Amino acid sequence: MSTLSSANVIRSEPVKITSAMLSAAVITILLFAAMQQLIKSNTAARPEPVQAEPVQLYEVAEDSEIIVRQTPPPMPPAQQQPLPKPLPPVDSTPNISPGPVSIAPVQLPQHGGPDNGWTAADRGATPLVRVEPRYPTDAARDGISGWVKLAFTIAANGAVTDVSVIAAEPARVFDREAIRALRRWKYQAKIVDGVAVSQPNMQVQLDFSLQTD
Structure with missing residues (x-):
């Protein structure tokens, strides 16, 4: 019984091996067939590539028309025009005209002597040239009037020297013009014993x- 079982086992082993190999x-x-089928299915399902049209991101500017510049006509000859006549300047100062500058008599010192008079060889100073002072523009514009009292010396040659202001009303308004005018005065100098001498301490009011x- 055991011998049959062993033979059956030996016989059944090749059959199993063959069956396994066949399987x-x-x-x-x-x-392989399934893989081939999958490859075929993937190849058949793949669509043909579509060529995409190019996308234009900006508009290409068209070439502008060629403009041919024409030569400009020649310039007409320049015509000489008369220059406009200049207008007279407008005076912005008020319509105030300075009046005359009055000159007070010059105070001459009295001649002293035993007979309290002049000798034949003596002669007092005699004015030759008197220059009126210029009226200051600012004072004329503001309507200011006044006077200046001056002291001076008549030199031996008749010139006026040592001019100084004694008093003025108003102060320092007419001083400069009064001094400038008085310095231009001319005198015939005083004669004492036939000789011209200077004469100080003279006074005048302008x-x-x-x-x-």
């Missing part, structure tokens, strides 16, 4: 007044 071959063939229209 493996079948499975392998089936796998008045400045306005004339309104």
Whole structure:
């Protein structure tokens, strides 16, 4: 009984091996077939590539028309035009004209002597040239009038020297013009014993007044 069992076992082993090999071959063939089928299906399902049209991101500017510049006509000859006549300047100062500058008599010192008079060889100073002072523009514009009292010396040659202001009303308004005018005065110098001498301590007052229209 055991001998039969062993023989049966020996006989059944090749059969099992053959069956296993056949099964493996079948499975392998089936796998290859499935893979081939998958490859075919993927190839058939893949769509043909579509060529995409180019996308234009900006508009290409068209070439502008060629403009041919024409030569400009020649310039006409320049015509000489008469220059406009200049207008007279407009005076912005008020319509105030300075009045005459009055000159007070020059105070001459008295001649002293035993007979309290002049000798034949003596002669007092005699004015030759008197220059009126210029009226200051600011004072004329503001309507200011006044006077200046001056002290001076008549030199031996008749010139006026050592001019100084004794008093003025108003102060420092007419001083400069009064001094400038007095320095231009001319005298015939005083004669003592036939000789020209200087004469100090002379005084004069210059008045400045306005004339309104």
